[in-house]
Amino acid sequence: MTTRSRPGHGRSDPGLDAITSERRQLINIAYRLLGSLAEAEDAVQEAYARWYAMSPRQQDAIQSPGAWLTTVVSRICLNLLNSARARRETYVGNWLPEPLPERTQRSTGRPGGTTVDPADRVTLDESVNLAFLVVLESMTPAERVAFILHDVFCHSFAEVAEIVGRTPGACRKLASSARRRIRTSQPSVTPATQRADIVRDFKQAWEAKDIDALIGLLDPDATAIADGGGLTTTFLHPIEGAKQIAHAWVEIARRRRGNMTLLDRTVNGQPGLVAEQDDAIVTVFAFDVVGDRIKHIWVVRNPEKLRHWTTD
Structure with missing residues (x-):
């Protein structure tokens, strides 16, 4: 049991420090579950509010505050995912996950920009590239939670079962189904340097208005999807x-x-492009490169999803 110094004692609270240190992990989990940093922040904030609403005795009775917070955040996210489909029926146009700049671009959208919380707390790896997050959107809420918690964050199926309200065996099947979706949607892995070259060539062909060059860089069945949220054209x-x-x-x-x-930028850990106007990022372009062609282009223009790219 952790002994906590109470407010006014003039000493740091080791229990509070331990609780606060969980925030980065919680943001990482919630962003992958929801695809929205804004909603992830709200979910984590709600979990902390529930923690601080308990009495000191109730808090001390919890053997692992980190595990408790993870469970609460995951359940909040599961509830949000269950209601997301209904909410997105009223969304104007297509809904895309919120894109994130690389750490050194956060706040300004420029390399070397200042970092700000909580965006710098999201670790950018293969589990947050836009292609991966878009596939997650096709999963059921239970599949998504089981897969993210088990396959990405290494929680046991017993722990996952407690969160989603199903048996460990059922959660194992959910994660397996999610894995099949991922494998089907990502048939091959293109080296990072090749992806960057293809995106750079696309930018050059675009700026040159070279239709033939653009066609040559695109998969014949390529798809482009845009998200303006009804707030921009x-x-x-x-x-x-x-x-x-x-x-x-x-x-x-x-x-x-x-x-x-038009600028070369990293989008969710992958080569991408941004459009800058009047010192503000107004559009983020993410690409899914399969082999030597661009299979998908995702265009995010909703200003509410670009707040970590825009110059303060």
Whole structure:
């Protein structure tokens, strides 16, 4: 049992320090479960509110505060996921996960920018690239929670079962189903340097308005999806096919304002692009490269999802 110094004793609270140190892990879990850093922050904040609402005796009775917080955050996220489908029926256009800049770009969207909490607490690895998060959106809430907690954060199925309210065996099946979805959606792995080269070539062809070059970089069955949230102009329906995307992107280039700049940036740990206007990031482009072609392009323009990219 941890002994806590109470407020006013003039000493640090080791129990409080232990609780606070869990925040990074909780944000990492919640972001992967929800695909939204804003919602992840709210879920973690709610978990901490529930912790501090308990009496000191109730807190001291909990053997592992970190495990308790993880359980509470995961259950909050599960409830949010269960209601997300209904909420997204009223969302204008397509809903995409919130993109994150790399650590040194946070707050300003520029390399070397200042870091701010809690965005710098999200560890960027393969489990947060946009392609992965989009596949997670196709899963049932229980599948997503079981897979993330077990396969990504190494929790036992017994622990997962306590959170989702099913047996460990059922949770094992949920994670297995989720794994199959991931394998089916990610048929091959393209080396990072090759992905960066392909995105860079796409940018050059786009700026040159070279339709043939764009078509050559796109998978024939490529898809482009945009998320403006009804707050800014963008295409509401997916664009399918290399030729259609190439023509659409050339039209975007023709309409681009003179003070808008296209920049190479890392998006959720992967090579991407951003459009900067008046010192603010107004669009983030994420790419899914399969083999030597671009299979998917995700365009995020909803300003509420770009708050960690925009210059303060």
